[in-house]
Amino acid sequence: MEVFNFAFKAMGSPCSLQFCTDSSAKAEAIYQLVLKRIGELEQRYSRYRNDSLISAINRRAGSGMKTPIDTETVALLHYADRCYQESQHLFDVTSGVLRQVWDVKKTTLPAKAEIDAVLPLIGWKKVRWDAHGIYLPHTGMQLDFGGIVKEYAADAVASLFHQHGIRNGIVELGGDIRVIGPMPDNQGWPIAIRDPRQPDKAIAQFKLASGALASSGDYERFQLIDGVRYSHLLHPKTGWPVTGLQAVSVIAEHCVVAGSVATIAMLKANKGWPWLRKCGVAFLCCLSDGQIFNCLGGVKK
Numbered sequence: 001m002e003v004f005n006f007a008f009k010a011m012g013s014p015c016s017l018q019f020c021t022d023s024s025a026k027a028e029a030i031y032q033l034v035l036k037r038i039g040e041l042e043q044r045y046s047r048y049r050n051d052s053l054i055s056a057i058n059r060r061a062g063s064g065m066k067t068p069i070d071t072e073t074v075a076l077l078h079y080a081d082r083c084y085q086e087s088q089h090l091f092d093v094t095s096g097v098l099r100q101v102w103d104v105k106k107t108t109l110p111a112k113a114e115i116d117a118v119l120p121l122i123g124w125k126k127v128r129w130d131a132h133g134i135y136l137p138h139t140g141m142q143l144d145f146g147g148i149v150k151e152y153a154a155d156a157v158a159s160l161f162h163q164h165g166i167r168n169g170i171v172e173l174g175g176d177i178r179v180i181g182p183m184p185d186n187q188g189w190p191i192a193i194r195d196p197r198q199p200d201k202a203i204a205q206f207k208l209a210s211g212a213l214a215s216s217g218d219y220e221r222f223q224l225i226d227g228v229r230y231s232h233l234l235h236p237k238t239g240w241p242v243t244g245l246q247a248v249s250v251i252a253e254h255c256v257v258a259g260s261v262a263t264i265a266m267l268k269a270n271k272g273w274p275w276l277r278k279c280g281v282a283f284l285c286c287l288s289d290g291q292i293f294n295c296l297g298g299v300k301k
Contacts, residue, residue: 001168001184006031010038011046011150013174019161020168020184030164037160038153038173044073045149047096047142054143062139066128074131076148083148083260084124090267091260092124094136095236096144102234102241104223109230115239122236151214151259154178158255170208175215178255182209196247196286204284204294208251214259216266217247217286233266244269244288251282251296 004027006017017034021027044053057067069077083091097118101110121141128135136143150173157171158178169180170189182188188207195201196217218231218241231241248265252258261281265272273293276283282297 011042015173018170019166034157037156041153045145047144057134058142061136061141066133066135068133077129087264091264092236093144094124095122097121097142098234098239109225119239147263150174151176151255154255176255176259178212179208179210193249193284203292211251211253212255212258213251214255214262215249216262242267242269245272246286246288249284
């Protein structure tokens, strides 16, 4: 068995695959299947594509027209609902509309009136959906799976690997990782978590033989205004960027779970660190004052 490596770009991020199989032809065939699967998810759920399902749903907001959906989309909506409930309504897939006023290209803070005008468009409970279709009742409302779909895609790739007999491998999609199985020598794959303020420095290194790791933080997408860093993670009730944590990395069985737990912790701000401890997951948390809590537990380092 040989380890094959592939690097590519998807969902606006650099991505990579490493997996073991017995021939370059089979490796290439599986790589193409992975690209197709990720492409399907991106085409369906990207808010940046005018021809995506998400864009179709958002265009019909307030029109009275329900958009038909398939079983995979229904499953993602159920997961979004679970995240909404578990986060005490902080993880809200309708809050992406706030990006209209918090544009990373702007160098000034939005006016209070701008934020107040958008807040009534936020609210997962307002969304009308069932197993057949979905409808956003107010013009201007938006659905955004940005906090779910990349991590879900990593899990989808893992499922595809299993379907084709791949038992040793790792997929990384823009920093979110799903491990299919250990390296050929039965060791875990080497993983590093970088410092949110010094990207070239690793603050944790370990090996992961199974499961997933996902991170959330203010280190990649943010606005720097008058010397203050404003996170891209926005509070759905206030409309303002959350503060309290610089970054959170979580290890779980599935990447979509790791990602949503990390995001919820960030949204909980100063309450995120105590909440993580109660969750019972392995995690690493960087507070806004620079303190680092490494609670990776029994992860092999």
